[in-house]
Amino acid sequence: MEQIGIGLAGLGTVGAGVFKHLEGNRLLITERLGFELNIRRIAVRTLDLVRSVYPPPGLLTSQWQEVIDDPSTNIAVELMGGVDVPYEFVMRALEARKVVVTGNKALLAQRGAEIFEKALQKDCPIFFEAAVAGGIPIIKSIREAFIGNHIESIHAILNGTSNYILTRMTEAGLDFPDALKEAQALGYAEADPTLDINGWDAAHKAIILASLAYGFWLKTDQIHVEGIERVTASDIRFAEGLGYRIKLVATIQATEKGSIDVRVGPTLVPKQHVLASVNGVFNALMVRGDIVGDALFYGRGAGQDATTSSVISDLAQAAIWIKSAGKVFGFTSHGLYGTCLPINEVSSGFYLRLVVVDEPGVLAQIASVLGSHQIGISSVIQPEGHVGDSIPIVLMIHNAKFGIMQAAVSRIQHLACVRAPSVLFWVL
Numbered sequence: 219m220e221q222i223g224i225g226l227a228g229l230g231t232v233g234a235g236v237f238k239h240l241e242g243n244r245l246l247i248t249e250r251l252g253f254e255l256n257i258r259r260i261a262v263r264t265l266d267l268v269r270s271v272y273p274p275p276g277l278l279t280s281q282w283q284e285v286i287d288d289p290s291t292n293i294a295v296e297l298m299g300g301v302d303v304p305y306e307f308v309m310r311a312l313e314a315r316k317v318v319v320t321g322n323k324a325l326l327a328q329r330g331a332e333i334f335e336k337a338l339q340k341d342c343p344i345f346f347e348a349a350v351a352g353g354i355p356i357i358k359s360i361r362e363a364f365i366g367n368h369i370e371s372i373h374a375i376l377n378g379t380s381n382y383i384l385t386r387m388t389e390a391g392l393d394f395p396d397a398l399k400e401a402q403a404l405g406y407a408e409a410d411p412t413l414d415i416n417g418w419d420a421a422h423k424a425i426i427l428a429s430l431a432y433g434f435w436l437k438t439d440q441i442h443v444e445g446i447e448r449v450t451a452s453d454i455r456f457a458e459g460l461g462y463r464i465k466l467v468a469t470i471q472a473t474e475k476g477s478i479d480v481r482v483g484p485t486l487v488p489k490q491h492v493l494a495s496v497n498g499v500f501n502a503l504m505v506r507g508d509i510v511g512d513a514l515f516y517g518r519g520a521g522q523d524a525t526t527s528s529v530i531s532d533l534a535q536a537a538i539w540i541k542s543a544g545k546v547f548g549f550t551s552h553g554l555y556g557t558c559l560p561i562n563e564v565s566s567g568f569y570l571r572l573v574v575v576d577e578p579g580v581l582a583q584i585a586s587v588l589g590s591h592q593i594g595i596s597s598v599i600q601p602e603g604h605v606g607d608s609i610p611i612v613l614m615i616h617n618a619k620f621g622i623m624q625a626a627v628s629r630i631q632h633l634a635c636v637r638a639p640s641v642l643f644w645v646l
């Protein structure tokens with residue numbers, strides 16, 4: 219039986235999953251591929267650690283360079299985490315013309331342009347299905363299944379931890395800190411959940427999707443990113459009353475002007491929209507192509523098994539590429555949309571929550587500021603029965619440019635009647 223040698227860097231959750239499932243499903247994978255995938259070298263940070271899997275000790279090394287330099291490896295798999303060392307690993311592997319597989323979204327979002335340039339220069343592919351939405355095959359779908367489509371838009375829930383927290387706030391009425399504690403206790407949130415909560419995990423994934431859909435790499439400072447920290451239980455209730463669910467949505471869409479609108483933030487999703495019923499740790503993506511129309515993807519965006527499923531699909535694709543000396547499946551610049559729409563130019567409906575004093579004339583002052591910016595109000599809620607001298611007012615705003623909206627909110631914030639920072643969320 220012909221063999222393909224794999225060098226694996228990282229034996230954490232996903233690395234161990236790859237080891238376990240390549241062994242467990244060896245017969246099936248070999249039958250389907252027509253040759254065997256063999257792990258020949260594994261780099262780990264600490265050699266004598268207690269692990270969930272036990273590869274033969276001869277396979278292990280503490281030097282990641284050996285995974286690439288070993289002549290018996292054809293595929294270099296990066297599952298280490300972080301950015302700097304993985305960048306060195308991937309560049310060295312491409313230099314040596316070893317096909318790269320990685321699940322590292324931060325690496326691709328921050329250094330993708332250089333990595334893919336190197337891949338093209340060396341005519342050596344890089345596969346990264348596990349980098350976006352765990353087990354959902356969205357990379358292969360955009361790159362291959364939708365190859366004939368202009369991608370008009372992608373709206374996606376890409377962070378399971380945030381989605382779990384928002385779901386618990388919606389279903390159990392929990393406040394953000396309690397829902398986060400629960401997510402951590404259940405092992406959904408990372409020990410340091412910063413990137414999950416502040417929107418950057420989803421933003422890294424959005425940058426990768428945008429590069430595939432529109433043919434160029436966005437810089438991390440070009441996109442507007444907001445996390446779920448400012449979503450309160452009362453926002454969830456107000457949204458509910460208005461017919462929406464609050465989700466952390468990544469929006470990636472072409473605009474009529476030829477630039478793309480890419481952003482991540484809390485978004486009011488109409489209850490009848492499919493994304494509104496994506497709950498718990500699940501991820502989902504709604505892709506709209508000009509030929510295919512709407513296509514929905516749903517599944518586990520994190521966790522050992524789901525992510526491993528994607529890594530194994532990349533290993534199979536990498537192996538087929540090696541056997542058939544195929545074309546580079548990588549980033550292909552097509553230059554259709556070369557610019558990112560500045561966030562201030564993005565038009566959307568908005569949810570605006572203010573905390574104001576309960577006095578005559580307050581609503582009129584707020585409406586006057588919005589009116590002077592040509593911003594239309596579609597509905598207003600001021601709940602009855604509030605105790606104390608401050609009350610929340612929620613305004614649903616007709617489509618307006620974000621820049622104008624922010625200017626108006628900043629003026630409203632300076633009114634003497636406003637008692638706390640305002641909250642502004644997108645409406646889908």
Ligand code: HSE
Pocket residue numbers: 376377378379380406407408414419519520521
């Ligand atoms: N921590 C991520 C999530 C998974 O909660 O979805 C890995 O990107």
